[in-house]
Structures are given as structure tokens and as C-alpha cells.
Amino acid sequence: MSKDLDGLRDQVRAFARARDWEQFHSPKNLAMALSAESGELLEVFQWLTEAESRALTPQARNAAAEEIADVLIYLVRIADQLGIDPIAAAREKMVLNEKKYPADKARGTNKKYTEL
Amino acid sequence: MSKDLDGLRDQVRAFARARDWEQFHSPKNLAMALSAESGELLEVFQWLTEAESRALTPQARNAAAEEIADVLIYLVRIADQLGIDPIAAAREKMVLNEKKYPADKARGTNKKYTEL
Amino acid sequence: MSKDLDGLRDQVRAFARARDWEQFHSPKNLAMALSAESGELLEVFQWLTEAESRALTPQARNAAAEEIADVLIYLVRIADQLGIDPIAAAREKMVLNEKKYPADKARGTNKKYTEL
Amino acid sequence: MSKDLDGLRDQVRAFARARDWEQFHSPKNLAMALSAESGELLEVFQWLTEAESRALTPQARNAAAEEIADVLIYLVRIADQLGIDPIAAAREKMVLNEKKYPADKARGTNKKYTEL
Numbered sequence: 020m021s022k023d024l025d026g027l028r029d030q031v032r033a034f035a036r037a038r039d040w041e042q043f044h045s046p047k048n049l050a051m052a053l054s055a056e057s058g059e060l061l062e063v064f065q066w067l068t069e070a071e072s073r074a075l076t077p078q079a080r081n082a083a084a085e086e087i088a089d090v091l092i093y094l095v096r097i098a099d100q101l102g103i104d105p106i107a108a109a110r111e112k113m114v115l116n117e118k119k120y121p122a123d124k125a126r127g128t129n130k131k132y133t134e135l
Numbered sequence: 136m137s138k139d140l141d142g143l144r145d146q147v148r149a150f151a152r153a154r155d156w157e158q159f160h161s162p163k164n165l166a167m168a169l170s171a172e173s174g175e176l177l178e179v180f181q182w183l184t185e186a187e188s189r190a191l192t193p194q195a196r197n198a199a200a201e202e203i204a205d206v207l208i209y210l211v212r213i214a215d216q217l218g219i220d221p222i223a224a225a226r227e228k229m230v231l232n233e234k235k236y237p238a239d240k241a242r243g244t245n246k247k248y249t250e251l
Numbered sequence: 252m253s254k255d256l257d258g259l260r261d262q263v264r265a266f267a268r269a270r271d272w273e274q275f276h277s278p279k280n281l282a283m284a285l286s287a288e289s290g291e292l293l294e295v296f297q298w299l300t301e302a303e304s305r306a307l308t309p310q311a312r313n314a315a316a317e318e319i320a321d322v323l324i325y326l327v328r329i330a331d332q333l334g335i336d337p338i339a340a341a342r343e344k345m346v347l348n349e350k351k352y353p354a355d356k357a358r359g360t361n362k363k364y365t366e367l
Numbered sequence: 368m369s370k371d372l373d374g375l376r377d378q379v380r381a382f383a384r385a386r387d388w389e390q391f392h393s394p395k396n397l398a399m400a401l402s403a404e405s406g407e408l409l410e411v412f413q414w415l416t417e418a419e420s421r422a423l424t425p426q427a428r429n430a431a432a433e434e435i436a437d438v439l440i441y442l443v444r445i446a447d448q449l450g451i452d453p454i455a456a457a458r459e460k461m462v463l464n465e466k467k468y469p470a471d472k473a474r475g476t477n478k479k480y481t482e483l
Contacts (some may be wrong), residue, residue: 023139023140023222024139024140024222027222027226027229028185028204030226030229031229032161034223034229034233035231037238038192038236038238038241038242039218039242039243040241040243040245042153042243043182043227043298045182045185045186045189045202046155046180046189046191046199047183047184047185047186047188048179048185048297048298050179050188050225051174051180051293051296051297051398051399052291052297052298053173053176053201053206054170054173054174054176054177054288054290054402055291055293055294055297056290057166057169057170057173057206057288057290058286058287058288058289058290058291058293059171059282059288060166060169060170060213060285061166061170061283061287062169063349064163064167064283065280065283065284065287066284067163067274067282067477068479069161069163069164069416069417070161072161072162072163072166073162073216075162075217080217080219082408083213083217084161084217084224085223085224085228085394086217087210087213087214087219087224088212088221088225088227088228089222089228090169091210091221091222091224091225092175092228092229092232094191094203094206094207094210096214097176097203097227098197098203100189100205101191101196101199101200101422103196103199103203104205105203105204105207106139106140106143106207108200108201108203108204108207109143109204109207109208109211110143110146110197111145111185111204112204112205112225113145113146113150113207113208113480115345116150116208120154121195122153122154125154125156126152126153126154126155127155127158129156129159129414129415131237159414164413166283167282167283167412167413168413168414170286170290170409171406171407171409171410172405172406172414173405173406174286174402174404174405174406174407174409175403175406177399177402177403177406178403178438179397179402180399181396181400181406182361182391182396182400183361184301185301206366245298245299255371255372255454256371256454259454259457259461262458262461262465263461266461266465268466269470269475270470270473270474270475271475272473272475272477274475275477276424277417277418277420278412278414278420278421278431279415279416279417279419279420280417280420280459281406282407282409282411282412282420283412284410284412284456285405285408285438286402286405286406286408286409289398289401289402289405289438290402292398292401292402292445293398293402295398295401296394296395296398296399299392300396301395301396302393302394303454304393304394304395304398305386305393305394305420305448306408309450312449312451315394315445315449315451316449316456316462317456318446318447319442319445319446319451319453319456319463320439320453320456320457320459320460321460322438322442323391323403323442323453323454323456323457324457324460324464326435326438326439326442327457329408329431329435329436333423333428333431333432333435335428335431335435336371337435337439338437338439339435340372340432340433340439341375341439341440341443342375342378342435342440343436344433344436344437344440345379345382346463347376348382348440349382352387352438354385357386358386358387359386359387359388359389359390360371362393364397367369
């Protein structure tokens with residue numbers, strides 16, 4: 020079993036094809052599913068303090084892992100449908116982030132880059 | 136430059152450390168940031184038809200790629216903070232999905248597994 | 252029973268006070284809860300076509316009504332905690348929207364105001 | 368100018384009609400727009416502590432007010448398209464919440480009703 024994102028993409032692709040779900044997997048619908056799953060991830064943390072979120076109970080950690088899995092599955096799927104390489108896109112975005120948030124200006128502050 | 140998720144995780148980790156942002160990167164806050172970015176991904180598609188979402192303009196496709204990148208960056212980061220391997224979690228979830236949605240019952244339907 | 256938003260606000264306020272939940276109802280946490288509920292609303296629609304979403308089954312319509320209720324409850328609550336009148340804020344925003352989207356320029360197009 | 372939700376609903380309805388936007392305002396699309404706006408509300412709070420979120424700067428409070436306004440506008444609009452009275456739905460949900468979270472059991476705890 021491949022451990023990289025391409026392997027996961029292929030598995031999700033085969034899963035959808037075996038169920039004839041291509042018809043439902045428009046990028047629009049997949050963006051909704053991804054966002055709904057990210058909402059379930061929020062739910063794990065919404066009443067916890069930040070400190071509690073850094074030291075989850077085993078049950079909460081399992082719940083978080085399952086929602087992270089769901090988000091990643093839909094992320095890989097929407098990227099596949101759009102012909103986007105998500106890791107390459109993230110790498111490019113990190114280059115941009117380095118410019119938007121120079122370490123010396125951004126250190127220790129939670130300000131947005133437009134306010135630095 | 137490594138092309139896998141571990142490489143991205145290391146880059147995001149170094150980026151945060153160089154800015155002394157560990158203090159802001161609680162799992163709670165990262166879940167919020169991930170969800171906010173998934174909302175920006177929604178925004179790309181909200182007024183498009185499904186057909187239009189399958190044939191994006193170059194500008195819309197670039198916008199989608201950037202939001203997918205942002206979601207992936209925060210996903211990798213929250214998983215790192217929680218000690219979760221996101222690909223392994225997704226692989227486990229796919230095993231569960233195979234059971235929840237048997238191909239013969241789920242074929243061609245958009246029903247939830249509880250209604251199959 | 253009052254039918255306006257002030258009545259709902261008072262009811263939610265009393266509900267939280269009776270449970271000693273003020274401690275959990277920081278605006279940060281309430282924004283998370285509101286967003287998680289909006290994700291549940293997405294889930295009702297994610298695999299439906301737009302046409303299907305305009306002609307919901309009774310079950311789906313009930314599900315949508317419950318999620319709309321949840322969003323409104325948290326919206327009223329976060330506005331209360333921040334001392335914001337949500338209807339007045341929406342009225343002010345509509346004035347802004349009238350300027351951002353002049354009817355003659357925005358007619359029949361789904362473009363963002365920055366592209367009109 | 369009416370100050371209740373019906374007045375806001377009528378204003379949003381007229382706004383959409385004057386722009387021939389009925390075609391874009393399917394419940395599916397409006398759920399996406401509502402969720403995208405709730406993501407912008409998250410963004411206001413994502414790097415703040417809970418204590419900071421209870422004592423916003425004037426700029427952050429204005430930003431929160433604008434996002435609350437946007438969420439309410441889309442909430443009123445989707446409810447209108449579905450023929451749902453949002454305040455009545457919220458009132459019904461509060462009755463349900465009273466049963467799910469009896470004050471004596473739920474006092475001072477952030478546990479979900481399934482764990483009480």
C-alpha cells in the first residue's frame with residue numbers, strides 16, 4: 020500500500036468509480052463536503068480551552084483523527100478532479116507565505132500580513 | 136525539496152518556529168484556520184453551477200489551487216501538533232468507508248449510509 | 252412568547268445562565284459553534300443538485316430547518332456577547348451592498364463586485 | 368424601516384429580484400454562501416485567545432459585526448427560499464435543547480448531551 024498522496028488519490032478515485040459516484044463528485048460538491056468535514060473538526064474543539072486542545076483525551080484525539088482523515092480524503096479528491104497537485108500547490112504557497120510574513124517582522128505576533 | 140507530506144510538515148514546522156508562532160498554533164486555533172480556509176474554497180464555487188465547477192476559468196482554478204494549498208498546510212500542521220499521521224488516518228477511514236458504503240448497495244445513489 | 256430576535260436572545264441567555272455556560276460562551280467559541288452548525292447545513296445540500304435543493308423532501312426540509320435554527324441561536328448568542336444588534340448590522344450591510352452591487356451593473360451576473 | 372426579520376427578508380428579496388439573482392439563489396448556493404461567511408467570522412477570532420475575544424478592539428468588533436450581518440442576510444434568504452420561519456424554528460429547537468440538556472445535569476459542563 021502506497022503511503023503517499025498519489026496512492027490515496029488512486030484509492031479514492033477507484034472507490035468513487037466502483038460506486039458510480041463521478042456524477043456527484045463535481046468540484047462544487049466536493050468543496051461543500053470538505054467544508055462540512057472541517058466543521059466536524061471544529062466541533063471536536065469548540066468548547067475546549069486551547070490548553071485542553073493541546074492535551075486531548077484519547078477519545079477526542081480519535082475523533083480529531085477521523086475528521087482530519089475525512090478532510091484529507093475530500094481534499095485529495097477535489098484536487099484530482101481539478102487536476103491540481105496539492106503538495107506542489109502548498110509548496111508554492113509556502114514560498115508566498117515566506118514573503119508575506121518575513122520572520123523578523125512576524126515574530127511573536129498574530130497580526131495579519133496587511134498589518135505588519 | 137521533498138515532495139511528500141512529511142517534507143511539507145517539516146517546512147511548516149520550521150516556518151512557525153522561525154516566527155515564534157508555536158504559541159498561536161494550538162489544535163483549537165488550527166482547526167479554526169483550516170475551517171476558515173475551507174470557507175474560502177467554498178467561495179470560489181458558491182455561485183457556479185456544478186457544470187461550471189467542472190470547467191473552471193484559469194483564474195478560478197488558480198484561486199481554488201491556492202485555497203486547497205491553505206487547507207493542506209493547516210491540515211498538516213494540526214496533524215503534526217496532535218501527533219497524527221494524516222495519510223494513515225485517511226487510509227484507515229477508507230477501510231471504514233468500504234464497509235459503510237458497499238459498492239453494490241451504494242452504486243449510483245447519493246444516499247447517506249444510514250439510509251442505504 | 253415574543254417572536255422577535257430580542258425574545259430569542261433573552262431565551263438563549265437564560266438557557267446559558269441556568270447551566271452556568273457563560274464560561275464556555277466566549278465569542279471565539281461561539282464563532283466555532285456557529286461555523287460547525289453551518290457545516291451541518293452544508294451537509295444537507297452537498298450531494299443534491301441545485302434543482303433538488305429547490306424542491307426538498309420533507310425530511311431534508313426538516314433537517315435544513317433544524318440547522319438554520321442552530322445557526323440562528325449561535326448567531327444571536329455571539330451578537331449578544333459582543334453587544335451587537337444583528338438586524339441593525341444586517342441593515343447597514345445591505346446599504347453597503349446596494350453600493351457595491353448597483354442593480355444596473357450587477358443584473359443577471361454572478362460576478363464579484365470587484366469584477367463588475 | 369422595519370426592525371424585525373420579516374423586514375430584512377423583504378429587503379433582501381427585493382435586492383435579489385432587482386438584480387435578477389433568483390437564478391443564483393438556490394438553497395444549495397445560499398448554504399455555501401452562509402458557510403463561507405461563517406468562515407470569515409472564524410477568521411476574526413482564530414488567533415485570539417478566548418479572553419481577547421471577550422474584549423475585542425474596535426476594529427475587530429466592527430469586522431465581527433460585518434460578518435454577523437453577512438451570515439444573517441444569507442440565513443434569512445435561505446429560510447425565505449425554503450419557506451422556513453427561522454425564529455419559529457429556533458424557538459422549537461430551544462424546546463428540544465431544554466430536554467437534551469436538563470439544567471441540573473448540564474450545569475457547568477461542556478459535555479455533549481450524549482455523554483451527560
